[in-house]
Amino acid sequence: MRRLGELYEAAGNPSLRQLAAAAQRHVASPRGTRVAGPVSAQRISDWKAGRTLPARFETFTPVLLELVSGTRRRRSATAADLLDVKLWKRLWLDAQPLKAGRAVTVTTSPFPGSAPYTRDNAAVFTGRQNAIRELLTLLHTAADTADPRRVIALVGAAGVGKTSLIEAGLVPALENSQTLEWQIRTVSLNDITAHDMSDVIADSKRLDVRPESTTLLIIDGFEVYFSPTLKEATRDSMRRFLTAATKTAVVLISLRPDWTCISKACPLLADTLTHRSYLLEAMEPNELRAAITEPARMRGVTIESGLEELLLAAVVGSPTRRSYLSFRASNLAILSMTMSALWPEREGTRLTVAGYQRIGGIEGVLHRAADTVWDSLSLSQRPHAMRLILSLVSCREGADDTRRRVARDELDRTLTGTTGAITALRQLMRARVITATENEVFLSHDLMLTWPRLVAWLDGQQSSLSIAG
Known part of the structure; x- marks a missing residue:
């Protein structure tokens, strides 16, 4: 009940x-009819967590009315729908477990598509239980240590699911922790430009530290810390902020592994990555199986x-394929993109092979995603995107075209100082057309x-070569 937590905070905690x-005070209605019996503090705590x-x-209504009244008394800036009792009734109905004989009326897909899973998806986020458990152990250990050993690094390739793990897995698990009460503050730098970084740092310094809880930042x-466009003064400010934050909070940073090799510029980061990092691997087939079936169930x-099957x-293709491990980030x-496209095609309460065929399978889903991101690019960005995509294809006469892995340092040299190319790369990665791993x-x-x-581009290249020959 993340939204209940938001209302609770707006009411002054x-x-x-x-x-x-x-x-x-809200138990008796204006006509004197009893609405519900007493609600214990423990029960409210269980609802909130x-x-x-x-x-x-009706049992929840008195608590809801008091929180709404408290929010209005404080004149807190909050979403208007949080004060709407009818909306809360709809949220409560949607959250109820399915009972035998009850018709399925919820039409919202439990799969977020190309976007990361969020706290709203926590109930249907599956397949990462081992990673959540191991990260919880690291964080609880860090909470009992002194700075600077309170910085933990979550390391994983782009697209492997770091944000989903944090938002839909780790944070809800911490909020339900029976051993420590965590006060959590999340700062996302994924879509922050280097120009805006100073404002983000200044805002993050206002940590909500409470003596009765453990603060987690x-x-x-x-990885934006390593951006070549980030001013050294801002980078130095980030270093000092990170060090200072460990005095009052446990800090969890997430970054791609391709930046770990240059962490020597910050001794705290180097020590963290050597001794207190967790490498998030790509999901195994059995984990992906759970990610298919459990949210639907x-x-x-x-x-x-x-x-x-x-x-x-x-x-995932064939595990016996030589490149299997290299391409699964x-x-x-x-999978989430495909399941999201498949969801509206369900037949009654079943997801079917026929529905999968109607969406064109994974091939159709990926092609539509590529078309969408291409249409979103400006005319000046498209030539860069075309060259970038073509560079990732290996063409050999008399053989099928195959994917080509390009070294990051080679790509970085190509993109250095080319704003249009860098922007195109980011958009292609966000749409899951391109993946970037450690190297x-x-x-x-x-x-x-x-x-x-892409087929047309490759045909055009072949035609040009034939004419030139």
């Missing part, structure tokens, strides 16, 4: 006992026999080689 007592849901909305997308939707075979994102950049899936626009 009253103590659970105060809230339980104050809620009783998402451990349980109110069995009856999460900085997602920390939680919505009361089943997977037709054969569809699961069809999806896995299309996403974006598997979760590609290489490549097309995210073999099926991108059949993208009609």
Whole structure:
């Protein structure tokens, strides 16, 4: 119940006992009819942490009304829908577990597509239990140590799911922790330009430190620290801020592994990456299987026999293929994109092979994603994007075209100082057309080689070579 946490904060974070007592003022309706019995502080705590849901909305109503009243008294700046009791009733109904014989009416897909999973998707985020458990151990250990050993690094290739793991897995697990109360602040640098970094640092310094809880500062997308366009003064400010933050908080940074080799510029980062880092690997087939079936099952939707195997075979390919391990960083994102496109095609309460065929399979999903990002590029960016994509294809006479892995340092030299090319690369990565790992950049899936626009480019190249020959 993330939104309940937002309303709770807007109401001034009253103590659970105060809230339980104050809620009783709302128990009697204006006509004297009893609305619900007393609600304990423990029950409110369970609702707020998402451990349980109110069995009856009438039981939850007194607490909701008190939080709404508190928010209005404080004149807190908050979303207007948080004060709408009717909206809360709809949220409560949607969150109820499916009961036998109840018709499925929820139409929202549990799969976020190319976007990362968020706290709103926490209930359907599956397949990463081991990573969540191991990260929790690292964070609890850091909470008991002295600075600077309170910085933890989550390292993983672009597209492997670092943001999803943090937002939909780790944060909800910390909020439900039975051993420590965590006060969490998240700063995302994924879409922040180097120009805006100073403002972000200044805002992040205002940490909400409470003596009764452990403060956690999460900085997602920390690789911006190494951006060549970042001013050295801003980078130095980030170093000093990171060091100072460890005095009052545990700090979790996420970054791609390709930047770990130049962390010597910051001794704190070098020590963190050597001794307190967690490498997030690509999901294994059994984990991807859970990511297919569990979110659908939680919505009361089943997977037709054969569809699961069809999806896995299309996403991961053959584990015996020599390049299998090199190309799987974006598997979760590609799977989520496909399941999101497949969801509206379900037949009653089933996702079917026929529906998968109607969307053109993973090939159709990837081609539409590539077309969308191409259409979004400016006319000046498109030549850069075309050259970049073509550089990731290996063409040999008498053989099928294959994906080519380009070394990051080679690509970085090509893109240095070329704003249009850098922007195009970022947009292609965000759309999951291209993947960047520790050392290489490549097309995210073999099926991108059949993208009609790319096929036309390659045919044009072959024609030019034939004429020149």
